[in-house]
Structures are given as structure tokens and as C-alpha cells.
Amino acid sequence: MKTQFPLILLFSLSFLLVPFVQADSSFASTMKERLPEVIKAKGEGSVGEGVDGLLHIRAEEASAELEKMVASENKDREALFANLAKKTKGSTAEAAKIFAKAMIGKGKKGHWFRSSKGAWKQK
Numbered sequence: 001m002k003t004q005f006p007l008i009l010l011f012s013l014s015f016l017l018v019p020f021v022q023a024d025s026s027f028a029s030t031m032k033e034r035l036p037e038v039i040k041a042k043g044e045g046s047v048g049e050g051v052d053g054l055l056h057i058r059a060e061e062a063s064a065e066l067e068k069m070v071a072s073e074n075k076d077r078e079a080l081f082a083n084l085a086k087k088t089k090g091s092t093a094e095a096a097k098i099f100a101k102a103m104i105g106k107g108k109k110g111h112w113f114r115s116s117k118g119a120w121k122q123k
Helices: 004-013 026-044 064-088 092-106
Strands: 047-050 055-057 112-114 120-122
Touching (some): 026 064, 047 092, 064 092
Antiparallel strands (some): 047 055, 112 120
């Protein structure tokens, strides 16, 4: 339980998360650059957040561009989870779970969230 407090604090302080990762982490800068694209896709309903901390495509026929964006975002999120787990001596799964809860809390009305059973719910 000791490792959860720092992670909760990290996720609740900033949506961008960038200030909490090492300055030399390439994933931090690419996540920041990609954020407007992610927010736009969430607003359109073509992507949603999963309980695994990853972004998931909701559109039945996703463009190659959307698929590439989601794959890149998820790769960076996995690097973020690994970085946070290392810093807090927790697990990547724990970091991902806490991240997912934070994203649900910070989600805007109309954004979509995927349950552990795969069902989509709109906020």
C-alpha cells in the first residue's frame, strides 16, 4: 500500500504527467505532443480509456492514422508505467490500474471508458 500513495499523488496533480518523469524520457515529450490528438479522438468517441490504463479504439472502422496514434500512445503509456513502477518500487500493473482510475476521474462528459469485461460506458 505504501507504493500507491505516490502514484495517486502523481496522477492527481497533472493530466499531462510530464513533470513527474525523467526529463530525458522520450515518451514524456511525445505524450505531451500527442495530447491534443488524444483529447480530440476521445471527444469524437473514436477512442476510450480502458481499466488497463491503455487507450482503446472504439470505432468499428478505424483509420490507419488513428491506429498508429493509439499504438504510439499505448507504447508511451507502458513506458510511463514502467518508469513510475521503478520510482515507487511498485509494479507496472499497479501503476497502470491507478492511472486508469485517474483517467476515469479526469474524463469529461461524453468520454468513453471500457470495463474489465469489455463493456463500454460513457461518462
